Amino acid sequence: MKLHVEDLAARRGEDLIFQHISLVLQAGEGLVVTGANGSGKSTFLRVLSGLLPVDAGRVRLEGAGSDNLAESSHYLGHRNAMKRELTVSENLVFWQDFMGDSPGGRGLPVEVAIDALGLSGIGHLPFGYLSAGQQRRMAMARLLVAFRPVWLLDEPTAALDASADRMFAGLVRGHLEQGGIVVAATHQPLGIDGVRELRMTGFAGVFAEAGY
Numbered sequence: 344m345k346l347h348v349e350d351l352a353a354r355r356g357e358d359l360i361f362q363h364i365s366l367v368l369q370a371g372e373g374l375v376v377t378g379a380n381g382s383g384k385s386t387f388l389r390v391l392s393g394l395l396p397v398d399a400g401r402v403r404l405e406g407a408g409s410d411n412l413a414e415s416s417h418y419l420g421h422r423n424a425m426k427r428e429l430t431v432s433e434n435l436v437f438w439q440d441f442m443g444d445s446p447g448g449r450g451l452p453v454e455v456a457i458d459a460l461g462l463s464g465i466g467h468l469p470f471g472y473l474s475a476g477q478q479r480r481m482a483m484a485r486l487l488v489a490f491r492p493v494w495l496l497d498e499p500t501a502a503l504d505a506s507a508d509r510m511f512a513g514l515v516r517g518h519l520e521q522g523g524i525v526v527a528a529t530h531q532p533l534g535i536d537g538v539r540e541l542r543m544t545g546f547a548g549v550f551a552e553a554g555y
């Protein structure tokens with residue numbers, strides 16, 4: 344599997360946010376997207392996920408079940424995309440049924456995913472009752488209940504404590520080891536060695552190899 348980003352540019356309204364971003368990510372590779380507030384990290388992820396149109400260039404996925412990145416990826420945005428009134432388990436069952444698995448992998452049972460996120464015993468609670476950090480952990484469980492080869496993550500560790508940070512780094516590492524691809528916008532290190540860095544500078548992206 345390879346993710347190709349070719350001379351990509353995007354606008355918000357009339358404003359050009361970035362241009363000329365080209366990169367290739369292979370199976371097992373991670374990319375962190377860094378930069379100041381407003382530099383275009385979320386815009387980049389939303390364009391990859393198909394939520395925003397490209398202004399120029401293209402995004403292409405090769406060697407996955409579908410060449411459509413939107414179909415072959417999980418997008419975890421700033422919001423957790425869970426219904427407050429439904430329980431944790433009900434929310435995850437919904438996402439599992441709604442998304443199904445991409446070819447080439449199988450999602451974990453909901454209860455197993457809840458355990459993997461360190462939230463055993465609260466699956467019966469309405470999502471709205473959970474703390475901000477618990478809610479973020481539950482949103483991450485969505486990554487596990489339906490298989491997608493590519494994870495697109497916007498500030499995944501916001502509101503997480505140190506132990507949840509480490510747990511999340513373990514999830515990402517596991518996904519990469521299984522040949523997945525992860526692109527994560529972040530203000531804080533994810534604690535994963537060997538991932539590449541795309542530094543957003545406004546109107547462009549600059550590459551660096553980072554021991555992130």
Ligand SMILES: Nc1ncnc2c1ncn2[C@@H]1O[C@H](COP(=O)(O)OP(=O)(O)OP(=O)(O)O)[C@@H](O)[C@H]1O
Nearest residue numbers: 355356358360378379380381382383384385386387
């Ligand atoms: N709907 C919109 N219309 C016009 N401009 C927008 C819109 N949404 C965002 N922008 C602008 O696009 C630019 C990039 O925003 P983006 O959210 O991608 O930045 P970011 O790097 O993710 O920021 P942060 O670190 O604060 O999350 C910002 O200058 C923002 O004001």
